[in-house]
Amino acid sequence: MALTAKEVARLGELARIRLTDSELEQLAPQLDVILTAVARVSEVAATDVPPTSHAMALINVFREDVVQPSLTPEAVLAGAPSVGDGRFRVPRILGEEA
Amino acid sequence: MSDLLRTDAAELSGLLAEKQLSARELTQASLEQIERVDSAVKAFLHVDAARALASAEAIDARRMAGEELGPLAGIPLAMKDIFTMTGAPTTCGSRILEGWVPPYNSTITDKVLAAGIVVLGKTNMDEFAMGSSTENSGYFTTHNPWDLDRIPGGSGGGSAAALAAFEAPLALGTDTGGSIRQPAAVTATVGVKPTYGATSRYGVVAMASSLDTPGPCARTVLDAALLHQVIAGWDPRDSTSINAAVPDVVAAAKHAEVKGLKIAVVRELGGDGYAPGVLQRFNEALAVLAELGAEITEVSCPNFDYALSAYYLIMPSEVSSNLARFDAMRYGLRVGDDGVNSVEDVMNLTRGAGFGAEVKRRIIIGTYALSSGYYDAYYGSAQKVRTLITQDFDAAFASADVLVSPTTPTTAFKIGERVDDPLAMYKADLCTIPSNLAGNCAISVPVGLSPDDGLPVGFQIMAPAMADDRLYRVGAALEQALTDRWGGRLLDQLVASPAGAYLNGGAR
Amino acid sequence: MEFEEAMATFDPVLGLEVHVELNTATKMFCGCANQFGDVPNSNTCPVCLGLPGSLPVVNGKAIESAIRIGLALGCDIAGWCRFARKNYFYPDMTKDFQTSQYDEPIAFNGLVELEVDGEIFAIEIERAHMEEDAGKLVHAGGSTGRIGDAEYSLVDYNRAGTPLIEIVTRPIRGTGAKAPAVAKAYVSYLRDLMRALGVSDVRMEQGSLRCDANVSLMPKGETELGLRTETKNVNSLRSIENALYYEIRRQAALLAAGGKVHQETRHWHEEGYTTAGRSKEEAEDYRYFPEPDLVPVAPSSEWVEQLRATLPEVPAVKRKRLQAAWGFADQEFADIVNADALELIQETVAAGALPSSARKWWLTELARRANEAGVELAQLPITPGQVAALQELVDAGTLNDKLARQVIDGVLAGEGDPAAVVAGRGLAVVSDDGALAAAVDRAIQANPDVAAKIGEGKVAAAGALIGAVMKEMRGQADAARVRELILARLG
Numbered sequence A: 001m002a003l004t005a006k007e008v009a010r011l012g013e014l015a016r017i018r019l020t021d022s023e024l025e026q027l028a029p030q031l032d033v034i035l036t037a038v039a040r041v042s043e044v045a046a047t048d049v050p051p052t053s054h055a056m057a058l059i060n061v062f063r064e065d066v067v068q069p070s071l072t073p074e075a076v077l078a079g080a081p082s083v084g085d086g087r088f089r090v091p092r093i094l095g096e097e098a
Numbered sequence B: 001m002s003d004l005l006r007t008d009a010a011e012l013s014g015l016l017a018e019k020q021l022s023a024r025e026l027t028q029a030s031l032e033q034i035e036r037v038d039s040a041v042k043a044f045l046h047v048d049a050a051r052a053l054a055s056a057e058a059i060d061a062r063r064m065a066g067e068e069l070g071p072l073a074g075i076p077l078a079m080k081d082i083f084t085m086t087g088a089p090t091t092c093g094s095r096i097l098e099g100w101v102p103p104y105n106s107t108i109t110d111k112v113l114a115a116g117i118v119v120l121g122k123t124n125m126d127e128f129a130m131g132s133s134t135e136n137s138g139y140f141t142t143h144n145p146w147d148l149d150r151i152p153g154g155s156g157g158g159s160a161a162a163l164a165a166f167e168a169p170l171a172l173g174t175d176t177g178g179s180i181r182q183p184a185a186v187t188a189t190v191g192v193k194p195t196y197g198a199t200s201r202y203g204v205v206a207m208a209s210s211l212d213t214p215g216p217c218a219r220t221v222l223d224a225a226l227l228h229q230v231i232a233g234w235d236p237r238d239s240t241s242i243n244a245a246v247p248d249v250v251a252a253a254k255h256a257e258v259k260g261l262k263i264a265v266v267r268e269l270g271g272d273g274y275a276p277g278v279l280q281r282f283n284e285a286l287a288v289l290a291e292l293g294a295e296i297t298e299v300s301c302p303n304f305d306y307a308l309s310a311y312y313l314i315m316p317s318e319v320s321s322n323l324a325r326f327d328a329m330r331y332g333l334r335v336g337d338d339g340v341n342s343v344e345d346v347m348n349l350t351r352g353a354g355f356g357a358e359v360k361r362r363i364i365i366g367t368y369a370l371s372s373g374y375y376d377a378y379y380g381s382a383q384k385v386r387t388l389i390t391q392d393f394d395a396a397f398a399s400a401d402v403l404v405s406p407t408t409p410t411t412a413f414k415i416g417e418r419v420d421d422p423l424a425m426y427k428a429d430l431c432t433i434p435s436n437l438a439g440n441c442a443i444s445v446p447v448g449l450s451p452d453d454g455l456p457v458g459f460q461i462m463a464p465a466m467a468d469d470r471l472y473r474v475g476a477a478l479e480q481a482l483t484d485r486w487g488g489r490l491l492d493q494l495v496a497s498p499a500g501a502y503l504n505g506g507a508r
Numbered sequence C: 001m002e003f004e005e006a007m008a009t010f011d012p013v014l015g016l017e018v019h020v021e022l023n024t025a026t027k028m029f030c031g032c033a034n035q036f037g038d039v040p041n042s043n044t045c046p047v048c049l050g051l052p053g054s055l056p057v058v059n060g061k062a063i064e065s066a067i068r069i070g071l072a073l074g075c076d077i078a079g080w081c082r083f084a085r086k087n088y089f090y091p092d093m094t095k096d097f098q099t100s101q102y103d104e105p106i107a108f109n110g111l112v113e114l115e116v117d118g119e120i121f122a123i124e125i126e127r128a129h130m131e132e133d134a135g136k137l138v139h140a141g142g143s144t145g146r147i148g149d150a151e152y153s154l155v156d157y158n159r160a161g162t163p164l165i166e167i168v169t170r171p172i173r174g175t176g177a178k179a180p181a182v183a184k185a186y187v188s189y190l191r192d193l194m195r196a197l198g199v200s201d202v203r204m205e206q207g208s209l210r211c212d213a214n215v216s217l218m219p220k221g222e223t224e225l226g227l228r229t230e231t232k233n234v235n236s237l238r239s240i241e242n243a244l245y246y247e248i249r250r251q252a253a254l255l256a257a258g259g260k261v262h263q264e265t266r267h268w269h270e271e272g273y274t275t276a277g278r279s280k281e282e283a284e285d286y287r288y289f290p291e292p293d294l295v296p297v298a299p300s301s302e303w304v305e306q307l308r309a310t311l312p313e314v315p316a317v318k319r320k321r322l323q324a325a326w327g328f329a330d331q332e333f334a335d336i337v338n339a340d341a342l343e344l345i346q347e348t349v350a351a352g353a354l355p356s357s358a359r360k361w362w363l364t365e366l367a368r369r370a371n372e373a374g375v376e377l378a379q380l381p382i383t384p385g386q387v388a389a390l391q392e393l394v395d396a397g398t399l400n401d402k403l404a405r406q407v408i409d410g411v412l413a414g415e416g417d418p419a420a421v422v423a424g425r426g427l428a429v430v431s432d433d434g435a436l437a438a439a440v441d442r443a444i445q446a447n448p449d450v451a452a453k454i455g456e457g458k459v460a461a462a463g464a465l466i467g468a469v470m471k472e473m474r475g476q477a478d479a480a481r482v483r484e485l486i487l488a489r490l491g
């Protein structure tokens, strides 16, 4: 497997975490050790074993389509790092038109 | 230290009801203890004395007005800083959420406040509940009241330490892989991971959604049951919450009877890698249960050997998704917003600066485990192991009422000892993780001090889903027999020892 | 390259992804009002803001709508399915993952049959799945207001968490030169179907129905699919057609010149062209996994059958039936459909009007008013029942056409039902023969020349006298009756 610093940097980009060079150097071997250890799961994960995504086997939990009070815009924006015109102000977006 | 601080919540409840004690007096005593010891223990991230006193006074006023109040009305509580509560910061021990004041209460916060419980403040934790030592807190490390050079467990080390240092009689925690039980074990307190879905996760900041379980922390089994009764129950705001009656855990804790009960030791949770002193105390406790009339057997749960691996794939996968929202857009830290950096840069910089090393490690592992080409081998296989572990539990519970094991393989380790060795750190949760994967319930109760190092040892009892009452029945029986044997609580030994002198305001 | 030329060399293959916003009262996973145009961020709560600790709970009504849509598209309904998280970062998404469905859609394997210019096309539906919408971004600063050179953006999360159904076709082959028309007909079909189901407002211009059009070309005779582009921002039926015409010609020109089509997202501009979005070096890795905060959806077959019983008639079948029942020629009926007047006329007929009368009012007088006001026909403040009542007054001779138009003015001005407007404005036709006869006498006396001509048998001259009588009666007379009286008097 041998996870390289470059691969860790790519994962960091995918996870939106800017990692410093020293972090990358430290993380790569650590992650490698961890991933090698946890890869053991495939030893017993036979094809006939169904996967479990939820601890309890509940189904069909639905809500009535009835309006509940929302927060006030003041409360909504209170914790925002930046606000403009009653909206959340965010840095410029590079990318496709949306 | 006043005797009040060492009194159980159950007893305090009586004193308050009989008006021999006011909630204000009691709250004041807790606040004074925090003042006295917290600079050494560092259990709290945030204490709001004025708010605590005001709510205590409100409870006193209602009691004086003749209002019928619940059993825990007026009792102080330390809240893990992962439960949202309006008017107080919720940081989850992370710098990325520094100063964030949520605009809503968690369901459990609402229940606690409705019960008249007095919230003293928010306790320290490993960042976003990721860790077994509180060393991963973005603020500071909490110290084990038994030995201030040692870890108090984690991630709920703050809540456990607050109990053990007599700063509060009750506390709240969350248990994703052992974060309630492991700190309880290493501090000689009681911690319960209820059945997954028995306690609401709404308003509890998510670490790993399919594993996170809020639960009670206390100094006695009965106190834990009283708090369990308050916080458990169906919540329509949590789709994974179980719509069924809460078992009568308080009655079970009072019943405390194990005669004829089938108790099975899990073979895979013991042996090599377990400290001799831990195993010794564990076996002595088994002997006590046998003396009380329980039938002790042994079961094998072969797939438990894979639990830690499955956990360290499922948990980080969910973490990588749950923690994506800390993106500097709507709340919390924002770094690098200089008008030139793009939104992508700002997200990258903020998350790079705001998350600690362990959180980053887990996000990266989870991102990897879910990425195309690796999903089946990692996340997919881990989910299959989850099925196998559940099947092991089902088979074991077919022949036993409860399963038992040590709560942790070792006693509290030294601060700094495992920070550079993540795998060694992860092993602290070896015994607790299977119940998180399967969703069943488990408790840790103190069973003595290890002869190796004089530090507390925890005994884990596991019961089937929605049979939480069994934990309290067995835990209370064991607690009662051991307390009789010791001539008092284990924590009283700490208070009486030189190591605990600081708890009384003495030098350390 | 001209379209015809392109079609001589290449076969287009279409793939259509349509997003339908459901018109539930609340959002997909929280109780906030599902409603736009309000104060920014006022319809938001911890759940749709993705605040730490918040948890989603599924709107049961949205599941019901999803199942009904699936059934109406001829899909199988999953006996058990889950939501999944689609992980990617974008500031309009509060959790930085979209709660969607991945390999377990609620509906799959559907089939829609369309008729385009007399030819039948079978469109296979791969899946219809549930997901949530994102918030709305406004780009600010910069010179053009476009995202590319904006200084910053502003986000309103009122739309975040709106329930969406995404309907995805399998590749559509064999349309040839009709590809743009088939795409348009398909979206139009979906729009009618959603409206008939009552599950969505399906207003393309407002984004409650959105279409992403995928197209690729393969040289005639080949079977291997070419690289495709996905065109977004097509906000009207006409744009779908135009965008595909453009994309097909663009791709054909590229290929014919020996170039390659980039697999990319393209953006449609109403001015008539597409531009490339950011080209992606590698496919986005969404790291889908089952949403742990939501439990599986497992509709019982009883529930599905109950919902099947609520399905409206398939629009195409319904049209055939109505056209036959109403006796309209193809073009007459097509005009009704194109004017979005089918339902209105159906209700007007149900309220008692003849189909021809109902059609006349909606397609002429009312269509003109809607056009003037810049609104849809259905948005006019007049009901089919009121139109039927109006026609009844005309049939009874109480109103003539001119008066009827004045009554419409009154109804549209909020003066009440036609009868109330007639009373309020005093508009009824004078049906008192005594009064009419007196007016006829006065007209004859005032116009002896005309009267004489009529007397000589020049009946056509009666028009002048009728005009005079109508003028005296200020229009409130039945012209046919006036004519009868004049001819009786002079004949």
Ligand SMILES: [Mg+2]
Pocket (backbone or CB within 6 Å): C100, C131, C166
């Ligand atoms: Mg989609």
Ligand SMILES: [Zn+2]
Pocket (backbone or CB within 6 Å): C027, C030, C031, C032, C043, C044, C045, C046, C047, C048, C049, C161
């Ligand atoms: Zn909401």
